[in-house]
Amino acid sequence: MARLVILGGGVAGHTAASFAAKWLGKSHEVVVVTPNSKWNWIPSNIWVGVGEMTKSDVTFDLAPVYRKAGITYKQAKAVSINPEGKEGSDKPFVTIEYTGQNKAGESEEVEYDYLINATGPKLNFDATPGLGDGQGHMGEHTVSVCTADHAVHAAHELQKVFEKAKKGERQKILIGTGHGMCTCQGAAFEYIFNVEHKAKEAGVRDMLDITYITNESFLGDFGMGGIHFKFGGYITSSKVFAESIYSERGMNWITGAHVNKVEEGKVTYETLTGEIKEQEFDFAMLIPPFAGVGLKAYAKDGSDITSTLFAPNGFMKVDANYTPKPYEEWKASDWPSTLQNPTYNNIFAVGIAFAPPHIISKPMQSPNKTPINPTPPRTGMPSAMMGKAVAASVCDMIKGVSDKPTHTANMSEMGAACVASAGKGLFSGTAAAMTVYPIIPDFEKYPGTGRDLNGTSGEIGLAAHWVKHILHFVFLWKAKLKPGWTLIPE
Amino acid sequence: MADKHVKHIKAYSPQFGTMIPGSFQKFLRTCVLYQLVRFVIINIKMTVLILKSHH
Numbered sequence: 001m002a003r004l005v006i007l008g009g010g011v012a013g014h015t016a017a018s019f020a021a022k023w024l025g026k027s028h029e030v031v032v033v034t035p036n037s038k039w040n041w042i043p044s045n046i047w048v049g050v051g052e053m054t055k056s057d058v059t060f061d062l063a064p065v066y067r068k069a070g071i072t073y074k075q076a077k078a079v080s081i082n083p084e085g086k087e088g089s090d091k092p093f094v095t096i097e098y099t100g101q102n103k104a105g106e107s108e109e110v111e112y113d114y115l116i117n118a119t120g121p122k123l124n125f126d127a128t129p130g131l132g133d134g135q136g137h138m139g140e141h142t143v144s145v146c147t148a149d150h151a152v153h154a155a156h157e158l159q160k161v162f163e164k165a166k167k168g169e170r171q172k173i174l175i176g177t178g179h180g181m182c183t184c185q186g187a188a189f190e191y192i193f194n195v196e197h198k199a200k201e202a203g204v205r206d207m208l209d210i211t212y213i214t215n216e217s218f219l220g221d222f223g224m225g226g227i228h229f230k231f232g233g234y235i236t237s238s239k240v241f242a243e244s245i246y247s248e249r250g251m252n253w254i255t256g257a258h259v260n261k262v263e264e265g266k267v268t269y270e271t272l273t274g275e276i277k278e279q280e281f282d283f284a285m286l287i288p289p290f291a292g293v294g295l296k297a298y299a300k301d302g303s304d305i306t307s308t309l310f311a312p313n314g315f316m317k318v319d320a321n322y323t324p325k326p327y328e329e330w331k332a333s334d335w336p337s338t339l340q341n342p343t344y345n346n347i348f349a350v351g352i353a354f355a356p357p358h359i360i361s362k363p364m365q366s367p368n369k370t371p372i373n374p375t376p377p378r379t380g381m382p383s384a385m386m387g388k389a390v391a392a393s394v395c396d397m398i399k400g401v402s403d404k405p406t407h408t409a410n411m412s413e414m415g416a417a418c419v420a421s422a423g424k425g426l427f428s429g430t431a432a433a434m435t436v437y438p439i440i441p442d443f444e445k446y447p448g449t450g451r452d453l454n455g456t457s458g459e460i461g462l463a464a465h466w467v468k469h470i471l472h473f474v475f476l477w478k479a480k481l482k483p484g485w486t487l488i489p490e
Numbered sequence: 491m492a493d494k495h496v497k498h499i500k501a502y503s504p505q506f507g508t509m510i511p512g513s514f515q516k517f518l519r520t521c522v523l524y525q526l527v528r529f530v531i532i533n534i535k536m537t538v539l540i541l542k543s544h545h
Contacts, residue, residue, distance in 0.1 A: 427522070461519040463526070463532055489540045
């Protein structure tokens with residue numbers, strides 16, 4: 001019997017675990033190590049953050065689902081990996097520290113035959129002074145929608161602002177990225193439109209000055225260097241598309257901004273031109289930058305080999321081309337396919353946990369050498385596809401079908417769909433539906449825009465709204481492993 | 491007569507240089523019949539995208 005250990009129970013880890021358990025059956029063991037007791041459909045946190053949904057609408061308990069699937073569930077955080085075992089044993093293992101199951105604080109060594117690292121990110125609030133509390137958590141000046149609890153808090157604070165606006169106090173809303181190296185602009189993009197829509201519903205829109213602040217060098221970069229699609233007879237840039245959406249709603253924007261300090265009611269930021277500016281706010285939702293979760297790695301003799309397994313940013317090295325080179329020399333083929341660690345072939349990394357070879361957008365920095373550019377998005381749909389592909393490879397390796405990975409999930413050969421809502425009603429509000437193929441632009445295959453114009457699209461309307469609703473219910477159904485879950489595509 | 495869709499735009503503000511949807515575009519966004527057609531098309535696009543992405 002082989003044991004597959006999966007670190008992380010988010011979109012990537014949960015997908016990998018679910019399929020691996022189904023494909024391996026009872027002949028082998030699948031273990032999930034995650035510090036959380038609940039699974040969270042993160043895209044719907046946006047609706048929680050404006051009070052349209054509750055925490056229970058977007059989360060469910062993992063334990064009964066894993067019990068039903070025959071998956072061993074350990075509510076714990078991974079601390080370190082010993083890929084060569086330890087003195088007296090060649091068996092590789094991970095050291096975990098429980099966060100629940102009545103064992104909080106207890107450590108355990110969990111041996112594995114195969115390991116999938118799907119830990120997701122550490123929300124690195126402390127990278128920006130004042131954005132964090134100095135203890136690794138969100139600070140007191142801003143809110144976030146990165147977790148369901150954060151989103152509940154955001155909705156509460158937003159309501160206070162609306163109440164003040166109703167009393168005639170003009171309010172300043174600031175939404176965007178809280179650091180020059182953030183990713184996940186899509187979440188901020190969607191949140192700002194939901195806040196604006198909610199303000200209209202509450203009758204306070206005229207009392208709000210709403211501003212978007214972002215590390216993108218232009219609106220619509222989305223950490224992917226922007227996209228192009230056919231729209232109204234033109235091949236249009238996402239810059240035109242995004243600017244139009246903000247302008248239509250009377251919202252301001254600040255691009256190319258590295259927020260370097262957050263204080264009560266004020267952020268200080270550096271721009272790509274090197275200027276230091278300030279922006280006041282009464283309510284701010286700023287996405288933190290992501291970092292690896294800080295896993296350590298040790299050789300058999302106990303020496304630290306963290307730099308062998310992980311890149312300096314804490315994300316795990318896989319089969320990518322990490323040779324530093326200028327933007328002009330970047331290629332789609334730099335991106336990993338099998339997501340297998342090059343040193344230890346029984347270790348894989350999926351979702352945010354793998355180290356990208358480089359960013360996707362063109363690197364930018366201020367005259368002060370401060371890097372201000374989005375880091376690559378690899379959440380949601382790509383994460384799930386990676387989880388499934390790697391699970392398939394590992395299952396084939398366990399079953400002896402092959403001694404090498406049999407499936408690939410290369411972001412330069414996969415697309416992504418993104419639906420950003422504005423409101424939640426079925427017949428009020430609208431949403432922007434975007435598809436992009438491939439995620440990583442391939443300028444050799446698709447000269448000019450880097451993407452297939454037949455696979456890349458963008459439009460606004462009620463239809464996208466319905467898709468967003470369907471995705472919410474369908475993916476929660478799938479994640480709960482309810483009947484027919486395997487028929488729902490990633 | 492001022493167009494209601496652009497009256498909030500200030501000259502030479504960032505919004506001044508952008509594309510603003512007019513009445514017909516806004517009507518289409520919420521026209522249930524048209525959106526039902528778009529719904530089918532979006533789903534087809536996403537299905538094709540998914541099929542192209544799995545290797």
